[in-house]
Amino acid sequence: MIFPFPHEIYESVSDITPRELERLGIEGLLLDIDGTLARTDTPRPDDNVMSWLRLMEKSGIKLYILSNNKSPERTKSYAGLIGCRWSHRSRKPSKKGFLEAAQSLGLPPERCAIVGDQIYTDVLGGLRCGMKTLMVQTLDSYLWYFPLRRLVELPFRYRRKNG
Numbered sequence: 001m002i003f004p005f006p007h008e009i010y011e012s013v014s015d016i017t018p019r020e021l022e023r024l025g026i027e028g029l030l031l032d033i034d035g036t037l038a039r040t041d042t043p044r045p046d047d048n049v050m051s052w053l054r055l056m057e058k059s060g061i062k063l064y065i066l067s068n069n070k071s072p073e074r075t076k077s078y079a080g081l082i083g084c085r086w087s088h089r090s091r092k093p094s095k096k097g098f099l100e101a102a103q104s105l106g107l108p109p110e111r112c113a114i115v116g117d118q119i120y121t122d123v124l125g126g127l128r129c130g131m132k133t134l135m136v137q138t139l140d141s142y143l144w145y146f147p148l149r150r151l152v153e154l155p156f157r158y159r160r161k162n163g
């Protein structure tokens with residue numbers, strides 16, 4: 001049984017620095033889109049997120065877009081902005097998409113981290129594969145079902161104690 005506490009919790013992706021990733025032994029990031037890089041109703045990330053993505057690339061961090069979004073167009077267009085590989089409809093927390101992403105980056109799962117805003121998809125799936133899990137505060141708090149989602153996530157919105 002996995003208790004899906006994330007390894008780290010950040011206010012936003014821009015708080016994840018190259019030094020922080022070095023500390024965690026991370027060489028590749030699997031990125032969630034909706035609520036993480038941008039609001040679900042927004043066609044592209046804002047300037048802060050774009051500069052963070054460029055900083056990651058410049059620092060030699062390998063990037064992969066791992067989205068549960070049904071739209072290949074949306075996922076592809078985000079991946080196009082970064083120039084990285086991607087998969088949509090990934091069925092997180094299923095392990096398959098996570099493991100394929102790591103393989104495609106040429107990294108073992110323990111050198112990868114998932115960056116996402118949801119406990120039961122991003123964090124749970126990452127933990128199941130032995131990845132680090134970096135949770136950010138969601139950008140999707142405007143959604144009508146957000147209070148419900150927050151409520152069911154409440155028990156696990158704390159950092160893991162032991163690795």
Ligand SMILES: [Mg+2]
Nearest residue numbers: 032034035117
């Ligand atoms: Mg999300």
